[in-house]
Amino acid sequence: MTDDSALFELPQQQQLCPLCQQPLAMKSGKNGPFLGCSAYPACNYIKALHQHETSIVKVLDSEACPQCGNALAVKNGRYGMFIGCTDYPRCNFVVHEQNEQPEAERLACPKCKQGQLTERVNKFGKAFWGCDNYPKCKFLLNDKPIAGSCVSCGFDLLGEKKGVLYCADKKCGAKQPAA
Template identity: 50%
Template sequence: MSKIDHSLFAADKYALEKEHGQCPECGSKLIMRNSKAGPFLGCSSYPDCDFIRPLVSHETQQIKVLDDSPCPECGNPLVVKNGRYGMFIGCTGYPECHYIAHDEKEPDQEILPACPKCKKGQLVARSNKFGKTFYSCNSYPSCKYTLNYKPVEHACPQCQWPIMMRKQMANSVVLQCPQKSCSHKITQSE
């Protein structure tokens, strides 16, 4: 078995640490750290100093100012920008004005039942980060009621909960009570 010269690894590690500079808050070395969001530079005297800096900066660049298009919120001209998630049209008055133009029209949303938990909000369809649709109360965060299946305004015959969930099966539709203590099912044919 051959011997490994560990002094080479130590020299490389020192060179990497030296490249990152010093912490602007306490003067300690900045070192590369990892988190579930990815690598970043952090102060070597953590937890006494909690300075961090992202490795990649996502600066927004202005492409073209649209002088003939005023912002509907503040009246400043709009601008075409290239940001972290691609090109968009925003207000030149940022950060005071946060207006961003959305070119896609929202489809006519189906009216869903009222929230049975808080009785103040309305259930609305939303998408999670993977694109899957779920249904929740529009009074979030004061009401955190959610469903994974489409709500139907039909009282449960067993527990009288005002809504049921519509589940599509292979050859039928099942209405199921969303209450875990009940879970009553009604099978309907299509």
């Protein structure tokens, strides 16, 4: 007679779900492969296969962290290069890009009239301009904003794409004559 318990042993590398003790299975999603519980949808446990680790490219010995005093470093992370404290995770200081636009050149948000348009970069590296009053105001423009008003609808902002001005109101979008 054979030992039936040997039939139900899991391979050495197979992991069990910490929530329901079912085997984890390799699955694929929009962000790549991951381990998910085989009992899905009854159990929705997932585990990333690859951690998005940050690596130090160069330590900046001459620059001290303003929060803790340790050295700052150029790091390469999930969304590209940045400057952060070498004492992470105890200190989570990160240098955020300063907007190159002087205050005089910043444009008021045409939608909420309270915020200003600031240049930002999405996770793919493409620049866009959005209201700094986000998430209260979700106005954004994919092309460079230009001060002016639309000759067709009177909207308070124009956009520039490949040297052509157009109304920044998505409902209008009329091309504008060169100034």
